Amino acid sequence: MADPIRLTSPLPSPRPDAPGPAAPVRPPPPGADVAFDIRDFSLWYFAHQALDAVTIQIPRQKVTAIIGPSGCGKSTFLRALNRMHELSPGVRIAGEPRLNGENLYAPQIDPTMVRRRIGMVFQKSNPFPTMTIAENVLCGLRLNGVRDRPLLRERLEQSLRMAALWDEVKDHLDRPGTSLSGGQQQRLCIARAIAVRPEVLLLDEPCSALDPIATAKVEELIHELKRDYTIVIVTHNMQQAARVSDRTAFFYLGQLIEYADTRTIFMNPANPQTEAYVSGRFG
Amino acid sequence: MPAAPAAPAAVPSAPPRRWPDVSFRWLALLAAATIVALIFLVGWELYRGAHLAVMKFGVNFLHHSVWDPVADDYGAWPFIFGTLVTSVIALLLAVPLGVGTALYLTEIAPLRIRQPLVMVVEMLAAVPSVIFGLWGVFVLVPWLRDNLFVWLKKWLGFLPLFQGPIYGVSVLAGGIIVAIMILPIITSVSREILRSVPNLQREAAYALGATHWEVIRLAVLSYARRGIFGAAVLGLGRALGETMAITMVIGNRAEVSASLFAPGYTLASVIANEFTEATTDMYLSALFELGLVLLVVTILVNVVAQLMLRSLAGGGTGKVQ
Amino acid sequence: MNPAAAAASALQTAPPGHAWRQLKSRGMGAVMLLCCLLVMAPLFLVLYFLIHEGASAVDWNFFTQLPKPPGELGGGMANAITGSLVLLAMAAAIGVPLGVLGGIYLAEYGSARANYWIRFAADVLNGIPSIVWGMVVYALLVVPFKSFSAYAGGVALGLIMIPLVMRTTEEMLLLVPQGYREAALALGIARWRMITVIVVRTALKGIITGVLVALARVAGETAPLLFTALGNNFWNHNLAEPIAAVPLQIFTYAISPYDDWHRQAWAGALVLLAMILVLNVFVRIISRDRKFN
Numbered sequence A: 001m002a003d004p005i006r007l008t009s010p011l012p013s014p015r016p017d018a019p020g021p022a023a024p025v026r027p028p029p030p031g032a033d034v035a036f037d038i039r040d041f042s043l044w045y046f047a048h049q050a051l052d053a054v055t056i057q058i059p060r061q062k063v064t065a066i067i068g069p070s071g072c073g074k075s076t077f078l079r080a081l082n083r084m085h086e087l088s089p090g091v092r093i094a095g096e097p098r099l100n101g102e103n104l105y106a107p108q109i110d111p112t113m114v115r116r117r118i119g120m121v122f123q124k125s126n127p128f129p130t131m132t133i134a135e136n137v138l139c140g141l142r143l144n145g146v147r148d149r150p151l152l153r154e155r156l157e158q159s160l161r162m163a164a165l166w167d168e169v170k171d172h173l174d175r176p177g178t179s180l181s182g183g184q185q186q187r188l189c190i191a192r193a194i195a196v197r198p199e200v201l202l203l204d205e206p207c208s209a210l211d212p213i214a215t216a217k218v219e220e221l222i223h224e225l226k227r228d229y230t231i232v233i234v235t236h237n238m239q240q241a242a243r244v245s246d247r248t249a250f251f252y253l254g255q256l257i258e259y260a261d262t263r264t265i266f267m268n269p270a271n272p273q274t275e276a277y278v279s280g281r282f283g
Numbered sequence B: 001m002p003a004a005p006a007a008p009a010a011v012p013s014a015p016p017r018r019w020p021d022v023s024f025r026w027l028a029l030l031a032a033a034t035i036v037a038l039i040f041l042v043g044w045e046l047y048r049g050a051h052l053a054v055m056k057f058g059v060n061f062l063h064h065s066v067w068d069p070v071a072d073d074y075g076a077w078p079f080i081f082g083t084l085v086t087s088v089i090a091l092l093l094a095v096p097l098g099v100g101t102a103l104y105l106t107e108i109a110p111l112r113i114r115q116p117l118v119m120v121v122e123m124l125a126a127v128p129s130v131i132f133g134l135w136g137v138f139v140l141v142p143w144l145r146d147n148l149f150v151w152l153k154k155w156l157g158f159l160p161l162f163q164g165p166i167y168g169v170s171v172l173a174g175g176i177i178v179a180i181m182i183l184p185i186i187t188s189v190s191r192e193i194l195r196s197v198p199n200l201q202r203e204a205a206y207a208l209g210a211t212h213w214e215v216i217r218l219a220v221l222s223y224a225r226r227g228i229f230g231a232a233v234l235g236l237g238r239a240l241g242e243t244m245a246i247t248m249v250i251g252n253r254a255e256v257s258a259s260l261f262a263p264g265y266t267l268a269s270v271i272a273n274e275f276t277e278a279t280t281d282m283y284l285s286a287l288f289e290l291g292l293v294l295l296v297v298t299i300l301v302n303v304v305a306q307l308m309l310r311s312l313a314g315g316g317t318g319k320v321q
Numbered sequence C: 001m002n003p004a005a006a007a008a009s010a011l012q013t014a015p016p017g018h019a020w021r022q023l024k025s026r027g028m029g030a031v032m033l034l035c036c037l038l039v040m041a042p043l044f045l046v047l048y049f050l051i052h053e054g055a056s057a058v059d060w061n062f063f064t065q066l067p068k069p070p071g072e073l074g075g076g077m078a079n080a081i082t083g084s085l086v087l088l089a090m091a092a093a094i095g096v097p098l099g100v101l102g103g104i105y106l107a108e109y110g111s112a113r114a115n116y117w118i119r120f121a122a123d124v125l126n127g128i129p130s131i132v133w134g135m136v137v138y139a140l141l142v143v144p145f146k147s148f149s150a151y152a153g154g155v156a157l158g159l160i161m162i163p164l165v166m167r168t169t170e171e172m173l174l175l176v177p178q179g180y181r182e183a184a185l186a187l188g189i190a191r192w193r194m195i196t197v198i199v200v201r202t203a204l205k206g207i208i209t210g211v212l213v214a215l216a217r218v219a220g221e222t223a224p225l226l227f228t229a230l231g232n233n234f235w236n237h238n239l240a241e242p243i244a245a246v247p248l249q250i251f252t253y254a255i256s257p258y259d260d261w262h263r264q265a266w267a268g269a270l271v272l273l274a275m276i277l278v279l280n281v282f283v284r285i286i287s288r289d290r291k292f293n
Helices: A074-081 A111-117 A133-143 A149-162 A182-195 A212-225 A238-244 A262-267 A272-278 B019-057 B077-108 B111-126 B129-156 B171-195 B199-207 B212-241 B244-249 B267-277 B281-313 C003-012 C018-057 C060-064 C078-109 C112-126 C130-145 C150-175 C178-186 C191-202 C204-219 C246-254 C259-286
Strands: A034-045 A048-059 A063-067 A091-094 A118-121 A200-204 A230-234 A247-252 A255-261
Touching (some): A034 A074, A034 A230, A048 A074, A063 A074, A063 A238, A074 A118, A074 A200, A111 A118, A111 C018, A133 A149, A133 A182, A133 B212, A149 A212, A182 A212, A212 A230, A212 A238, A238 A262, A247 A272, A255 A262, A255 A272, A262 A272, B019 B281, B019 C130, B019 C150, B019 C191, B077 B281, B077 C018, B111 C259, B129 B244, B129 C246, B129 C259, B171 B212, B171 B244, B212 B281, B244 C246, B267 B281, B281 C130, C018 C259, C060 C078, C078 C112, C078 C150, C078 C191, C078 C204, C130 C150, C150 C204, C191 C204, C204 C259, C246 C259
Parallel strands (some): A118 A200, A200 A230
Antiparallel strands (some): A034 A048, A034 A091, A247 A255
């Protein structure tokens, strides 16, 4: 392997590399560069509507930032993408969010398979406290029945290198995951998420609990990761969105107000609400 | 005309008296100190009662296996043995069942039925021991004798544990009834522990594509295992001291047998049965010494359980300052 | 092959072993449900048998008559029911003041260190087998006065109540918002008045709840009464003499060889459990709105 960071997954890779003749089986023929194709997606918590007819196409191998004031539905939207919100009671949805043209919510689809392919990193780092650093990283693979020791060893190093954590932890991989500092723990969680080689990485305010130095490291990492992954990041911090993302979506009150290239959103937004938000006049 | 007072007159009030405050405080302290004093009182009274026997039998009392009031010869081993065996049986049955129930109640059961089910567990905890004993004597023991024990003997009879005549009243019946009695505490303490597992842990496992059971195993059980161990130790403390129900179903025979079908005796039940019949001073003193053994063991077990559970909870209910 | 079709296979073709993992997950869910059913079963079985065996013996005589000697049919538990109430009253007279005052100390005065040890002691005390309390009170009150007595029974139950009442009182007092205390002190009220008039009054419902739960718990206690209250087949006219109690009576009848006494034992158990469960349900209802403001 020439480049240890470049990934060649031994698990069946689902990426459609060869776009064959366009056969529009479903109304929106997904371009090869679109990962999520979402049309008129709504979501309710009991009677409260948290998302209102969101239509958005999220590009493959790019970083898409989701910004907006608290309670605008950005986290809800992110969690809907890998069906995490199903763990909360009273959730209903309408619409068919598609990944690679396939409805994530189709009845025959198992949510655990969705989550297996769409990894997630949370606001607060959550390594498993009873597991070592190595066990934390490999936990997803072990769940999937990977027992091959050399492969696990290789994946461990790859994932930790990709998460820019390898050099800091390589000498004590058998310490508990919770023995690391906050920033290291968050990178450990990223390593854990990418060890199973998902197609998409969802980041839910991954830096909100980190200090500036740790934040810079994670942001650098996001830049690295987009070579291999489609990344969707929710952030409260507009500078961060401007720094790390290629596309930015502005949510307000459960609606997608504006979605464009990041430069456009921050330099020349079309919508006055977006302009007000990015210039810090509300939210 | 008298001029208005220059300064507004203060509301007339007596000078503050300090003694009610001070004495109330002392009263409260005294009540709180009673608790600590009670532990010493219990230990002292039992020791005083057991003094005669302690002097006569010394350490031998613990492993001497004769209990003969007629010859005034006393040893605690059959009772210690019976207490240990029934407690172990009870824990083997109650820990998996209790933890399974707690998991069902926190992780699986539909939200709407959780509260009613929790209430059923609490009601179970409220049933007095003597009522379980009554039910045990007239319902459980005959059923065990005619069904479960026969079945066990048929299929597992090659083990010494399941050999010998079946009377119904037995160590095994005692263990089963104690298991029922400690299930509520194991279930409710485990449930509290499981509820304290942060949701973030569960989400981390779900986000890796774990199934429901894998989430429970990876994120919930491994996080909670120390607390669950504490719950089990607490259950052990209750099992050791359980008296009425077990007295009614264990058969009350002071012998050590390898068979779980054989009648046995526990520390608590021999005290319950023979205390008022103790005719000689030495007999009474030997019973007091059994009580002392029971007290020391349960206090040790409870201290361990409390320390384990406290180290998790960070010192229990902290005072709001 | 078009990309949509390729992707469709991606989400639906699970890796090897996935079906097994799902099956295992379902299976374990079923096992936990089974555990839950097994744990709940004894309550319903006990209730069923109590009603089935005992209901027929619960009649007017049961509440008004004394026990009949063996061989004679009928009779009741009037003396035992009265005796239980007397014992509970005495237990409350000891357990409630000491428990509540101790709880006040923990919540309002104690230092963190002292409180840790007092709580610890209370929790350990709570784990002491109730039969041990019977022995202690026997040594303290029965031996010196040379008689089993209602007093001794009441004291034994009262001692068991203290830690129970203390812990719930403390918890309830800690729920009272700090602002109430500050507001009261700012009015120039002495601290002990602030505690008794403002804090305890605010938490009163919770404290009463705790007391009732503790009473329900000791109402079913048998072991500590065996050699303190002893039991009595007749009316007790002097609290310095033995007194009957329902749990004791159930025990005596249950281990007796007479069918009619067995019936009485079931009936007594039914009445006792009904009282305890009603008390518990009542407590849940009144404690449902335990929040302050």
